[in-house]
Amino acid sequence: MQMNFIRSLTLLALVAGISAQGVSTIKYFHSEDDLLRGIAMKSSAISHDPYIQVMYNSNGQMISKSRVEFDGEILLETIFEYAEDGSLRRKSERDGKGNVIKMYVYGAEEMSETFIGFAFPQRPFSEFQDRITIYSFDVSGDVTEYLFKSVDNHPFGAVRLSYFEGGLPSEERWILLPEERTMRLFDYDYDPISRNYALTEYDSTGTKISQVGLVLPTKYIPELYELLSGSESRSGNVLEESDEILDDIHSRLSKGWNPSDEGALLEIGVLSSPDLIYLTDGETLEVTLVEVTKEFVRFMFFGENELITMPITKVQEIERRDGKIIYPVIY
Numbered sequence: 532m533q534m535n536f537i538r539s540l541t542l543l544a545l546v547a548g549i550s551a552q553g554v555s556t557i558k559y560f561h562s563e564d565d566l567l568r569g570i571a572m573k574s575s576a577i578s579h580d581p582y583i584q585v586m587y588n589s590n591g592q593m594i595s596k597s598r599v600e601f602d603g604e605i606l607l608e609t610i611f612e613y614a615e616d617g618s619l620r621r622k623s624e625r626d627g628k629g630n631v632i633k634m635y636v637y638g639a640e641e642m643s644e645t646f647i648g649f650a651f652p653q654r655p656f657s658e659f660q661d662r663i664t665i666y667s668f669d670v671s672g673d674v675t676e677y678l679f680k681s682v683d684n685h686p687f688g689a690v691r692l693s694y695f696e697g698g699l700p701s702e703e704r705w706i707l708l709p710e711e712r713t714m715r716l717f718d719y720d721y722d723p724i725s726r727n728y729a730l731t732e733y734d735s736t737g738t739k740i741s742q743v744g745l746v747l748p749t750k751y752i753p754e755l756y757e758l759l760s761g762s763e764s765r766s767g768n769v770l771e772e773s774d775e776i777l778d779d780i781h782s783r784l785s786k787g788w789n790p791s792d793e794g795a796l797l798e799i800g801v802l803s804s805p806d807l808i809y810l811t812d813g814e815t816l817e818v819t820l821v822e823v824t825k826e827f828v829r830f831m832f833f834g835e836n837e838l839i840t841m842p843i844t845k846v847q848e849i850e851r852r853d854g855k856i857i858y859p860v861i862y
Contacts, residue, residue: 554594556587566596577601590617612844614638621826623842631840634666634826641825643679646688650707650714671698672829672838679708695721698838804852805833811847823849823858 558571560583565571572582579601586595592613598606605627614620624633636643643664647656661682667675677690686708693702705715716733731742805817808828818830821838828849829840849858 554586555589556591558585558587559583560585581606588613592617610842612842621842630668630670630672631827632668634668636664636666636826638662640664642677642690643688646677646679646690646705649705650688666826668840669694672840673698695719806830806852807850808841808846809848809850810845812845820849820851828858 559574559577560566560571561580563583566583566585581598581600584595584597584599585593588594593611595608595610597608600606607627608625610623610625611619612621612623619637621637622635623631625631638661640662643659643662647654647659647662651659659681663680663682663684665676665678665680667678669675671694673692673694675692678686679688680686688708689706691704691706692700695701699719699721700717701719701721703717703719704713706712707714712735714735716737718731718733720729720731721727729742732740734740806820808816808818808830810816816830817833819833820828820830822829823843825843827840827843828846829838831838843858846858848856851857
């Protein structure tokens with residue numbers, strides 16, 4: 532009786548998490564082989580061995596596949612999302628704690644488009660229309676690799692990233708596959724004491740082709756200097772704000788921004804306000820935004836440190852703390 536109760540609670544949680552996709556049928560399987568053969572079992576046949584639980588939409592397509600322990604604990608969950616024509620658009624893998632560890636995007640995708648334009652400028656873009664982009668995440672939720680594959684599952688490129696302690700990027704390497712040849716390298720240098728932040732770009736021969744940097748203005752974030760200088764005192768979401776500023780620097784540098792042309796990055800009052808995410812279910816989240824893409828939004832709840840990744844399909848609108856609507860983009 533207790534096992535059935537726990538299983539019911541787990542099922543309710545799963546249904547709530549993907550109800551937006553329209554759960555029509557739930558089936559159970561002893562193994563992956565049984566799933567491939569379509570040999571389902573009754574829920575009453577669940578034993579003390581792990582099993583597979585699959586949810587389907589009204590078209591008979593899988594929208595969730597979970598590897599579950601007999602007590603209802605999820606070991607691994609895969610979420611499937613489909614385009615309007617019924618083709619698979621995205622697949623995400625989450626661990627038992629709900630952290631996304633892999634994400635597969637089929638077809639058009641922003642990072643792969645940028646890589647293809649740089650690495651293969653002479654080849655028609657139509658050759659890459661049916662590509663697959665695989666995101667890999669570390670335990671902190673940071674992307675460690677974008678892997679690009681052709682429709683026949685042949686890898687042709689990757690962007691690999693590493694980070695300083697605390698989550699700031701330290702290196703971004705663009706690699707041509709399968710020969711593992713570095714085509715482009717962004718090397719970050721950050722000194723938390725002096726607040727110097729610099730970005731150097733190298734070409735495929737290791738020649739430096741550009742370098743830009745600035746010093747973070749402590750008069751706009753005084754608590755940040757105390758934190759990075761070794762003080763244990765901390766108020767609010769100081770570290771999150773520094774991450775956002777550095778992300779903003781990276782974005783603007785890539786667009787040709789010259790740091791000497793401007794002063795402050797953010798207005799003083801803006802630093803103490805949260806960003807707002809309005810969900811499709813009517814809930815409003817007060818957060819610190821980290822990254823917004825066509826596939827997902829990454830953020831931390833306002834005043835907290837845990838990095839969270841959420842599919843963009845759950846989001847209705849994103850309002851930046853200065854009042855600007857940044858999702859959806861209205862032209």
